[in-house]
Amino acid sequence: MKYQYWAPEVETMPRPALEAVQLEKLKTAVGWALRTPFYRERLSGAGIKSADDIKTLGDVKRIPFTTKHDLREAFPYGLLSIPKEEVVRLHASSGTTGTPTTIYFNREDIKRWTGYVARCIYGTGCTGDDVFQNMITYGLFTGGLGMHAGGEEVGMLVIPSGAGNTTRQFRLMQDFGTTVVHATPSFLLHVESIMRAEGVGRGSIKLKRAFAGAEPYSEDTRKRIEGLLGIDVYNSYGLSEMNGPGVAFECQAKNGMHLWEDGYIGEIIDPETLEPLPDGETGELVLSCLCREATPILRYRTRDLSAFYTEPCACGRTHRRLRRITGRTDDMLIINGVNVFPSQIEEVIMSMREVGNNYLIVVEKEGVLDRLTVKVEVGPDIFMDDARPLNALREKIRKTIQASITISPRVELHEPGALPISEGKAKRVQDSRPKDI
Numbered sequence: 001m002k003y004q005y006w007a008p009e010v011e012t013m014p015r016p017a018l019e020a021v022q023l024e025k026l027k028t029a030v031g032w033a034l035r036t037p038f039y040r041e042r043l044s045g046a047g048i049k050s051a052d053d054i055k056t057l058g059d060v061k062r063i064p065f066t067t068k069h070d071l072r073e074a075f076p077y078g079l080l081s082i083p084k085e086e087v088v089r090l091h092a093s094s095g096t097t098g099t100p101t102t103i104y105f106n107r108e109d110i111k112r113w114t115g116y117v118a119r120c121i122y123g124t125g126c127t128g129d130d131v132f133q134n135m136i137t138y139g140l141f142t143g144g145l146g147m148h149a150g151g152e153e154v155g156m157l158v159i160p161s162g163a164g165n166t167t168r169q170f171r172l173m174q175d176f177g178t179t180v181v182h183a184t185p186s187f188l189l190h191v192e193s194i195m196r197a198e199g200v201g202r203g204s205i206k207l208k209r210a211f212a213g214a215e216p217y218s219e220d221t222r223k224r225i226e227g228l229l230g231i232d233v234y235n236s237y238g239l240s241e242m243n244g245p246g247v248a249f250e251c252q253a254k255n256g257m258h259l260w261e262d263g264y265i266g267e268i269i270d271p272e273t274l275e276p277l278p279d280g281e282t283g284e285l286v287l288s289c290l291c292r293e294a295t296p297i298l299r300y301r302t303r304d305l306s307a308f309y310t311e312p313c314a315c316g317r318t319h320r321r322l323r324r325i326t327g328r329t330d331d332m333l334i335i336n337g338v339n340v341f342p343s344q345i346e347e348v349i350m351s352m353r354e355v356g357n358n359y360l361i362v363v364e365k366e367g368v369l370d371r372l373t374v375k376v377e378v379g380p381d382i383f384m385d386d387a388r389p390l391n392a393l394r395e396k397i398r399k400t401i402q403a404s405i406t407i408s409p410r411v412e413l414h415e416p417g418a419l420p421i422s423e424g425k426a427k428r429v430q431d432s433r434p435k436d437i
């Protein structure tokens, strides 16, 4: 395969040169950080009073970690490193609890971010000839404007369709010959279900690729979307604290996501001991942003679980690849004392052809015990009024999940389209157990 690079000299830079670039940029980023009240205090406590106190790349480990809690505490301007008049945009994520975390950008920050996103998009094989329908939320969420700007930078025709309104999405695809879409994987599955339900023929659209991210999904989910729609799906990882999308992305080899190391420093740590882990081992991803002046963030604990691949990528890029994010340190469920990641359940469900495109995990208290229910939509070939195959399917799902997580769930089967869908990040877990137990 002939791989396509946006910035070949940077993307294939030998590691020593890349690390030299990182060191220079880290010094600059520390200089930006030292202008903020928050980091002035944090860094001076660690003996870093000027950018020159960073002498080697290893010195990044002297920088204390930053957490989501810190960002909330610093709201609204505690992390702003430039005069307000120089800020040209903000993005914010509210997460599940109150105070938003707000990230500010100056003009150069936006340009740099856009460059990384363009690099991601071009690396999947897209060119200026593509028509890109951005089916993700615009607004404070970074997925909309971030990918939009990157698409324009590549020279594609960008359709800012936003999320939702599935029927209109098909119209746009047909009218303008969309070749590539961006969405959450759960919305892509929903789009496919509606396409089938509304009889939209695959032949009437020209789709070739999709970028899917903003939420965890399994390799089986990727394969399912690829198989059902007959397209290539590329995993896209990012977070608002590191600008948004464009942090790590799959190339045409589709085997892990290249972290753009000239823009971000990535480390994997043990979330308990906070000690660094060697490449190949799974732990919490910690990221430092080297490319944003207005809101510098260093050694941010993402809570995302991943690992660096150790073997080089077939594409020739030298930037290390992150393994698919399997979940977050804080989305682990403890069910009757057993640790369960929602991704383990998703893997089982999405590998079964009889199962449809949507599911929901429900955890409740029943007396003193926890009760796990997995609600699953059946596939289009299953008839809801035929009890025998339904019972067999229910039992098959129950047994396979039990073999994976050791807990036997209650399995409920639902008609296609019966479970709630979300246009943005899917809410796959409903945990109604009292929090203080």
Ligand code: DLL
Pocket (backbone or CB within 6 Å): 093, 142, 143, 212, 213, 214, 215, 216, 217, 235, 236, 237, 238, 239, 240, 241, 244, 245, 246, 302, 304, 324, 325, 326, 328
């Ligand atoms: O979700 C940015 C983004 C937009 C990424 C569009 C990709 C595409 P936040 O709302 O701040 O930003 O959420 C970031 O989402 O820490 C992960 O837990 C999760 N996440 C994002 N991408 C992936 C992915 C955007 N490809 C949080 N796989 C992150 C798994 C992902 N989880």
